Amino acid sequence: MFHFLYYKKLLQINIQTLQIQSLQNPFLKSYCQTNPPSSLLQYLQKSLGFSPEEALTASKRLKHKTPKNPDAVLTFLKSQGFSKTHIKSIINRIPQLLSAMPESSLRPKIQFFKEKGLSESDVVGLIVAKPNILTASLEKRLKPFFYFLHSLLGADRVVIDSLKQPRFGFDQYKMVSNLTILQNCGVPNHHVLKFLVKEPAVLAADSARFNEAVKMVQEMGFDSSTRLFMEAVRVILKLSRPVWDMKFKVYRSFGWSDKEILSAFRRHPICIMLSEEKIRRGLDFFMKELDWSPSYSASYAALLLLNLEKRILPRHRLLQFLASKGLIRKYKKLGWSFVMGEEKFMEKYVMKYRTEVPEILEIYEGMIGSKGLDIKDG
Structure with a gap:
């Protein structure tokens, strides 16, 4: 003994x-x-369904390798309507929550949003989209930022929709600085508010980079009173310089000058954000199949945003068919025939020729494919 x-x-x-x-x-x-205790790894796998790799990654982000009362955290989240899948997603992104105090730290934040009129499922959706809500200070960050957005947007529901957008933090100071920059440029409030609801991350960007993007857009000749000004700022903020240069290189490879590329960008800023493959496939068709010049292609850059298979090619085949029948003249420079809405296209190129070609509707439907006339751009 x-x-x-x-x-x-x-x-x-x-x-x-x-x-x-x-x-x-x-x-x-x-x-x-870097080598957490096996008990922690086993807990993450058994309680949350983590794979061994997921458990190891999450555990490495834990400051304390023996989190306090993790069962209490999981039990609390379940009681608030979070499914096991939701909880796994949240803990995977913010593993330090396992050390949180449910009653003193988590419940007040959830209760705050419920008091703003959100249902349990609304709160779950918000926190799954933004789990950092549960680690932010309620009094110092969440409440002040919520009331700040409310002062701009005017409705709790709209504020919540804005908060749910991806990559949107709670930095009120950056946003105030960026809003001031736009105000000084003469951007109308309704354009700013639209981005605040749909693309709030744009207005929450680093202020120095935001100011640089605004100056670039001004130098390109965008009118600050139009919606395209804010759209151009958004695109520039999202693209790194190497990616921006690579997109220019793709357009140049089809004979476009920088002046033509910028002309297209001023009309449709998002054309620079398209994937290299989508740009090439579109320009291959318009410039090689239809023999469009760089300047004409640039004037219809909006067509690059549309779905080639579901929208452009069916219309192209129908116009070829009508031209072969002598019902329309050669159409290779009729870019607007691809731009117009489906209802107008049907009226001008399908219904108009039902007397000459009774089966034209069936022909066009066949060209579109099994989805009939339900065309979606993309």
Whole structure:
């Protein structure tokens, strides 16, 4: 018995010594930090359904490798309507929540949004979209920012919709600075508010970078009173310089001059955000199949945004068919025939020729494919 107690005491001393050494020895300290206890990994896998890889990644982001009362956190989230899938997603993104105090830290934040008229499912959707809500200070960040947005948007529901947008933090100071920049440029409030609801991350961008983007847009000749001004700012903020240069390179490879590229950008800023493949496939068709010049293609850059298979090609085939029948003249420069809405196109090129070609509606439907006339741009 004496020997057992002696070795037990010796083991405890050795463990304590190893722990102290691990804090002093850089290698051991690193090892302990990057190799979480197996009990934590097992807990993440068993309680939340993490894979071994997910559990290891999440555990490495935990400051405390033995989180306090994790079961209480999971039980609380379940009681608030979060499914196991929701909880796994939240903890995977913010594992430190496992150490939170449910009653003093989490419940007041959830209760705040419920008091603003959100249902349980609304709160769940908001927090799944923005789990950092649960780590932000209610009094110092959430409430002030919520009331700030409310002062601009005027309705709790609209504020919530804005908060749910991706990549939108709670930095009121950046947003005030960026709003001031736009105000000084003469951007109308209704254009700003539209972005605040649909693309709030644009207005929450780093202020120095935001100011630089606004100056670029001004130098390109955009009118600040139009919606395209804000759209151009959004595009520039989302694209890094290398990506921006790469998109220009793609357009140049089809013979476009920088002046023509900028002309297209001024008409439709989003044309620079299209994937390289989509740009190439579109220009291959318009410039090689239809023999459009760079300047004519640039004037119809909006067509690059449309779905080639579902919209452009069916119309192209129908116009070819009508031209072969001598019912219309050669149409290769009729870019507007692709731009016009489906109802107008049907009226001008389908219904108009039902006498000459009774089966034209069926022909056009066949060209569109099995989805009939339900064409969606994309």
